[in-house]
Amino acid sequence: xxxxxxxxxxxxxxxxxxxxxxxxxxxxxxxxxxxxxxxxxxxxxxxxxxxxxxxxxxxxxxxxxxxxxxxxxxxxxxxxxxxxxxxxxxxxxxxxxxxxxxxxxxxxxxxxxxxxxxxxxxxxxxxxxxxxxxxxxxxxxxxxxxxxxxxxxxxxxxxxxxxxxxxxxxxxxxxxxxx
Numbered sequence: 001x002x003x004x005x006x007x008x009x010x011x012x013x014x015x016x017x018x019x020x021x022x023x024x025x026x027x028x029x030x031x032x033x034x035x036x037x038x039x040x041x042x043x044x045x046x047x048x049x050x051x052x053x054x055x056x057x058x059x060x061x062x063x064x065x066x067x068x069x070x071x072x073x074x075x076x077x078x079x080x081x082x083x084x085x086x087x088x089x090x091x092x093x094x095x096x097x098x099x100x101x102x103x104x105x106x107x108x109x110x111x112x113x114x115x116x117x118x119x120x121x122x123x124x125x126x127x128x129x130x131x132x133x134x135x136x137x138x139x140x141x142x143x144x145x146x147x148x149x150x151x152x153x154x155x156x157x158x159x160x161x162x163x164x165x166x167x168x169x170x171x172x173x174x175x176x177x178x179x
Contacts, residue, residue, distance in 0.1 A: 001100060003074055011149060017160035018150035020167070022119070024076055025144070033152060035164075036145040037171030040119045042077065044135040045127070047110050053133045060137060061090035068093040069105050069116040080142045081117050106132070119146070120177040147171075 004024060010016045012031065023034050044063070046052060052066075064085070070093070071078040085092045097114065099105050102122060109116045110131050126132035148164060150156060156164065 001102075003072055003100060005074060008149075011151070014151075017157055018148050018164065020148050021146065022077060023145045023147050023149065031151070032149050034147065034149050036147040037167065038146055038174050039143050040121060040146045041143040041177045042080075042117055042139065043120050043123055044137050044139070045109060045116050045118050045123045045132045046114065046135060047112070048130055048133050050113060050133065052115075052135055056136060058135055058137045059090070060085050060088040060139075063115055063135075063137070064091040064093055065095070066093065067095045067097070067112065067114040069097045069099060069108050069114045071100055071117065072098050075100070076144070077117065077142075080144075084139055084142060121174065 004019075004027075007016065007019045008029070011019050012029065022040065023036060028034055052058060052063075055062075070081065073079075082092050097108060099108070102118075105116055105118070106126060108114055110126070115135065123132055123134060127134055148167060150160070150164065153161070
């Protein structure tokens with residue numbers, strides 16, 4: 001787990017075989033392969049019993065003053081969320097806990113009144129278990145490709161190549177988001 005500024009040098013230097021997650025839109029290296037598995041929308045989530053879950057319609061402007069759990073400022077997802085606030089004419093949240101740890105974020109969201117930004121399929125399991133709720137907020141198409149970044153296929157270790165084959169198979173069965 002980490003941000004691209006840490007992961008990519010480790011990948012290019014051979015310390016990692018591949019990086020999995022949201023694929024960057026810019027700054028791609030020609031020495032690497034960027035393989036998209038599927039497109040992943042993001043959603044805003046909070047604990048199941050949060051007072052905002054009783055509202056049928058919410059705008060980003062309604063959420064500016066709330067506590068938030070967000071990715072780090074240098075991540076593409078954070079920039080996209082902040083851009084969505086600006087585009088909506090809303091103030092970006094100031095009460096923010098910054099974290100790239102999905103496990104930490106899930107616990108913070110379940111046990112506080114914070115709002116979080118999560119990829120839809122990451123949130124889905126907690127939503128289905130009644131632990132989190134997706135807020136009814138229209139986000140202007142914050143969707144990004146999810147996939148793998150790796151060195152040229154001939155440079156992959158046999159175990160990494162086999163893992164990549166498994167990932168491709170699983171990715172074909174990822175259900176379409178129901179937002």
